[in-house]
Amino acid sequence: MSVTQNVDRAFASSIGEGGVDDAAYKAQLERAGAALDWVRAAYRDNSLPILRMGETTDDLPAVREMGAKLRAGATDLVFLGTGGSSLGCQALVQLADYAVPGLGLFRSGPRLHFLDNLDPITLEVLLTKLPLETTHFLATSKSGGTGETLLQCIAVIAALKAAGLGDSIGQRMFGISEPEAGKRNALRGLLEPFGVQFLEHHTGVGGRFSVLTNVGLLPAFAAGLDIDAIRAGAAAAMKPILDGADPADVPPAVGAALQMAAADGGRNITVMMAYADRLERTNAWWVQLWSESLGKDGKGTTPLRALGPVDQHSQLQLHLGGPKDKLFTVVTVDVAGFGPKLDKELSELAGEPLFAGKTVGDLVAAQGRATADTLAKNGRPVRTIHFDELDEHSLGEFLMNFMIETIIAGQLLGVDAFDQPAVEEGKILAKKYLAES
Numbered sequence: 186m187s188v189t190q191n192v193d194r195a196f197a198s199s200i201g202e203g204g205v206d207d208a209a210y211k212a213q214l215e216r217a218g219a220a221l222d223w224v225r226a227a228y229r230d231n232s233l234p235i236l237r238m239g240e241t242t243d244d245l246p247a248v249r250e251m252g253a254k255l256r257a258g259a260t261d262l263v264f265l266g267t268g269g270s271s272l273g274c275q276a277l278v279q280l281a282d283y284a285v286p287g288l289g290l291f292r293s294g295p296r297l298h299f300l301d302n303l304d305p306i307t308l309e310v311l312l313t314k315l316p317l318e319t320t321h322f323l324a325t326s327k328s329g330g331t332g333e334t335l336l337q338c339i340a341v342i343a344a345l346k347a348a349g350l351g352d353s354i355g356q357r358m359f360g361i362s363e364p365e366a367g368k369r370n371a372l373r374g375l376l377e378p379f380g381v382q383f384l385e386h387h388t389g390v391g392g393r394f395s396v397l398t399n400v401g402l403l404p405a406f407a408a409g410l411d412i413d414a415i416r417a418g419a420a421a422a423m424k425p426i427l428d429g430a431d432p433a434d435v436p437p438a439v440g441a442a443l444q445m446a447a448a449d450g451g452r453n454i455t456v457m458m459a460y461a462d463r464l465e466r467t468n469a470w471w472v473q474l475w476s477e478s479l480g481k482d483g484k485g486t487t488p489l490r491a492l493g494p495v496d497q498h499s500q501l502q503l504h505l506g507g508p509k510d511k512l513f514t515v516v517t518v519d520v521a522g523f524g525p526k527l528d529k530e531l532s533e534l535a536g537e538p539l540f541a542g543k544t545v546g547d548l549v550a551a552q553g554r555a556t557a558d559t560l561a562k563n564g565r566p567v568r569t570i571h572f573d574e575l576d577e578h579s580l581g582e583f584l585m586n587f588m589i590e591t592i593i594a595g596q597l598l599g600v601d602a603f604d605q606p607a608v609e610e611g612k613i614l615a616k617k618y619l620a621e622s
């Protein structure tokens with residue numbers, strides 16, 4: 186197994202008073218067993234298509250075909266879309282150094298731009314700076330009706346026309362959205378008249394669960410990643426579930442039971458601290474997944490993301506010394522032995538003789554371990570998740586595990602993990618205000 190979860194230091198029986206109540210966990214794990222049966226049934230009758238994504242291959246030729254067109258001759262790839270139509274893609278392509286501090290600019294292949302936030306200044310400046318002749322765009326929206334994405338597309342079309350490229354928009358822009366099927370799809374209505382080709386967004390998979398569909402895999406392929414390995418990782422996450430393993434041996438069942446037992450004891454904040462630059466976007470993806478899936482009917486817990494080691498210098502004081510209202514998930518990667526080796530003389534000169542002969546990876550590995558241990562010693566419940574190697578397979582497994590953990594948590598909380606009624610209300614109001622302005 187390339188991703189290993191450990192919850193030994195989450196419980197009162199192991200870390201003392203601040204730990205999650207063992208009996209509450211046991212009760213939630215039993216309920217998670219029933220939720221797992223529900224997941225297995227949903228797999229069998231294919232009512233939750235995400236569960237079969239790991240073994241799905243029939244959509245991959247179309248992903249590769251459009252991915253090749255997207256990349257061909259492009260110096261720049263601009264991804265238009267927001268929320269679940271962007272965050273999962275970013276999580277995957279960060280494996281290929283996208284948005285890795287200091288490194289992202291040196292990536293080989295086309296420059297990647299994700300316009301997931303709508304900011305008038307950013308959009309205007311970017312459209313003037315992009316070499317439009319050699320820039321390709323991918324607009325993704327499940328509903329096809331998200332205002333931000335539509336506005337971005339309108340602005341892009343206008344910029345292409347102004348640059349004299351209006352006749353070839355169909356070769357420069359691509360789309361992913363649901364088929365029309367009865368209701369109007371505004372994104373298709375806007376782009377198809379220009380000859381823009383679309384891949385179909387899976388109708389049975391919501392945006393925040395779409396990372397393993399063509400939504401995530403098309404950008405991943407365009408960024409040069411092994412998309413078969415991503416799917417294989419997702420299949421590996423399903424294996425213990427399909428093998429009928431005991432809930433205690435199914436990582437997402439254990440994770441969901443722990444999260445809910447922690448909430449039962451008043452720990453309403455769930456912190457994920459990942460010790461890897463290449464998991465920073467994954468962490469942002471998880472925040473949407475957890476928030477939008479579970480925050481309803483007055484229920485849910487609040488996800489907080491942290492990056493290690495940098496956030497040791499901003500958040501850790503609160504986590505160790507603040508209120509005992511959090512559950513911690515510390516995510517580490519096997520980086521011991523990696524990175525620059527520290528010179529003996531310079532280490533001594535810096536007053537850190539212990540650094541001598543060690544690698545930067547040795548230090549980061551020690552820091553991740555120390556953070557988990559210190560949290561536990563201070564009575565803060567900790568689960569650890571360790572990647573032997575951070576690659577397409579292990580990330581696919583991690584993403585699938587967290588989607589299933591969220592689905593099971595939804596069952597345990599008694600909420601519908603797949604809708605987002607409150608957000609829809611705000612969207613309607615924003616359109617009303619725009620009309621009045």
Ligand SMILES: O=P(O)(O)OC[C@H]1O[C@](O)(CO)[C@@H](O)[C@@H]1O
Pocket residue numbers: 267268269270325326327328329330331334392393477605608609
């Ligand atoms: O893919 P779409 O339909 O454009 O939606 C984008 C995002 O907006 C939301 O619907 C919330 O407003 C998310 O659930 C979704 O991921």
